[in-house]
Amino acid sequence: MIQPAFILVRPQMGENIGAAARAMLNFGLTRMRIVDPRDGWPNPKAVAMASGAGRLLDHAGLFPDVPTAIADCDYVFATTARGRELVKPVVTPERAMEMARAMAAEGKKVGVLFGPERAGLENEDVALANAIVTVPVNPEFPSLNLGQCALLMGYEWQRQTVTTAPEIMGLARTDFAQRVDVERLADHFEERLDAAGFFFPPDKSENMRLNLRNMWARLNLTRAEVQTFHGMLRQIAWMLKKQGE
Amino acid sequence: MIQPAFILVRPQMGENIGAAARAMLNFGLTRMRIVDPRDGWPNPKAVAMASGAGRLLDHAGLFPDVPTAIADCDYVFATTARGRELVKPVVTPERAMEMARAMAAEGKKVGVLFGPERAGLENEDVALANAIVTVPVNPEFPSLNLGQCALLMGYEWQRQTVTTAPEIMGLARTDFAQRVDVERLADHFEERLDAAGFFFPPDKSENMRLNLRNMWARLNLTRAEVQTFHGMLRQIAWMLKKQGE
Numbered sequence: 001m002i003q004p005a006f007i008l009v010r011p012q013m014g015e016n017i018g019a020a021a022r023a024m025l026n027f028g029l030t031r032m033r034i035v036d037p038r039d040g041w042p043n044p045k046a047v048a049m050a051s052g053a054g055r056l057l058d059h060a061g062l063f064p065d066v067p068t069a070i071a072d073c074d075y076v077f078a079t080t081a082r083g084r085e086l087v088k089p090v091v092t093p094e095r096a097m098e099m100a101r102a103m104a105a106e107g108k109k110v111g112v113l114f115g116p117e118r119a120g121l122e123n124e125d126v127a128l129a130n131a132i133v134t135v136p137v138n139p140e141f142p143s144l145n146l147g148q149c150a151l152l153m154g155y156e157w158q159r160q161t162v163t164t165a166p167e168i169m170g171l172a173r174t175d176f177a178q179r180v181d182v183e184r185l186a187d188h189f190e191e192r193l194d195a196a197g198f199f200f201p202p203d204k205s206e207n208m209r210l211n212l213r214n215m216w217a218r219l220n221l222t223r224a225e226v227q228t229f230h231g232m233l234r235q236i237a238w239m240l241k242k243q244g245e
Numbered sequence: 246m247i248q249p250a251f252i253l254v255r256p257q258m259g260e261n262i263g264a265a266a267r268a269m270l271n272f273g274l275t276r277m278r279i280v281d282p283r284d285g286w287p288n289p290k291a292v293a294m295a296s297g298a299g300r301l302l303d304h305a306g307l308f309p310d311v312p313t314a315i316a317d318c319d320y321v322f323a324t325t326a327r328g329r330e331l332v333k334p335v336v337t338p339e340r341a342m343e344m345a346r347a348m349a350a351e352g353k354k355v356g357v358l359f360g361p362e363r364a365g366l367e368n369e370d371v372a373l374a375n376a377i378v379t380v381p382v383n384p385e386f387p388s389l390n391l392g393q394c395a396l397l398m399g400y401e402w403q404r405q406t407v408t409t410a411p412e413i414m415g416l417a418r419t420d421f422a423q424r425v426d427v428e429r430l431a432d433h434f435e436e437r438l439d440a441a442g443f444f445f446p447p448d449k450s451e452n453m454r455l456n457l458r459n460m461w462a463r464l465n466l467t468r469a470e471v472q473t474f475h476g477m478l479r480q481i482a483w484m485l486k487k488q489g490e
Binding site for chain 1: 267268270271272273296297298332337339380381382383386387388389393396397400403404421423424425428455456458459460462463465
């Protein structure tokens with residue numbers, strides 16, 4: 001599967017090129033192309049900002065214009081916030097990366113154009129793309145910069161690869177108490193509470209016991225936590241007994 | 246529906262507080278809380294960086310510690326990249342904001358903790374949360390800063406309100422022409438049309454060319470269709486030439 005290329009069109013500040021490289025690498029993307037950067041290439045400020053992601057810049061392709069930068073692409077997205085008069089499909093980042101994945105899985109090359117910081121892509125650039133990607137930002141406050149836009153596109157690419165939900169993985173690694181241990185803990189508490197006259201009045205007692213059992217199960221206690229609860233209860237019982245003596 | 250509160254815990258640089266405010270407002274989120282900021286409060290650097298999002302800072306709640314900042318919350322997420330020894334569910338931003346939406350719809354108050362720039366949240370902070378949120382970044386290059394983390398969480402909150410029409414099917418299987426072939430086809434037509442005096446009057450010419458280029462890109466022509474268009478154009482040219490003889 002060929003990853004999409006993130007194509008920075010006439011980027012102005014080296015810092016932003018570096019930030020885009022970091023944003024990409026955060027999500028495992030490494031194919032960067034740069035079209036006619038304002039301050040020439042290579043750019044020391046880009047390298048400084050990229051830090052650990054510097055190798056993206058080393059391997060970035062440098063192109064004089066957009067047509068040559070996208071020549072080998074099968075499909076091109078243009079990221080832009082502003083509405084355009086051009087007739088062109090407009091998709092969300094989510095949909096765009098869904099499309100990109102489907103195409104990449106079939107061996108297609110996908111490019112994503114990012115405009116210069118101040119003005120964004122020109123109509124001439126957008127006209128060359130197959131579709132427009134727009135992040136659904138607050139219309140009263142749209143202020144995404146180059147690095148943020150690359151971050152969101154990279155995030156969407158990566159998000160759609162996550163197959164096992166992390167919460168399941170976290171669950172699987174945890175050493176939960178076995179059900180029988182939870183049952184014994186519930187018994188231990190019920191015994192003590194019974195002795196202390198907790199389940200009162202009698203007609204509510206059954207429901208109180210049920211709610212307690214339900215709570216112990218819901219808590220997802222670990223093996224160690226079950227022992228801690230036993231210990232706490234024993235300690236309190238010992239203390240009360242000692243005070244009573 | 247009460248929006249989730251983004252709670253910045255012991256933030257260090259004012260610029261990052263401002264960046265977080267901008268990230269939030271991009272996605273229509275306005276409830277910020279700040280816990281024990283290193284450089285005091287208000288912070289002029291935060292205000293300068295926030296620019297249009299300054300009113301978030303004006304209305305941000307200032308708290309001495311995490312327990313008081315989350316006191317009125319019904320459910321709290323802790324954002325953290327590092328694995329923890331704490332037994333706690335770990336969810337993706339997607340799942341977290343899905344949960345947050347469901348809870349907010351029932352009138353619950355949700356808080357999201359963001360740690361200080363350098364070290365992230367302390368275990369003591371994470372222990373107070375109901376669940377951990379981790380952005381699934383490249384394990385070999387996890388470098389999200391405070392503003393980026395707030396941006397992704399805000400994006401997920403907003404994303405789940407947007408519904409998009411599906412038009413993916415077939416895209417991946419289609420043998421689209423490469424961009425360079427589309428470019429050559431556009432050149433071919435433009436040449437012929439130019440020679441035929443099509444781009445008239447001169448002051449409309451540039452826009453006509455732009456619209457044509459846009460059309461060629463938008464058509465999503467297949468490889469075969471591009472050849473067909475070339476063939477049609479050549480055939481017409483041959484016929485005209487023959488008639489002229």
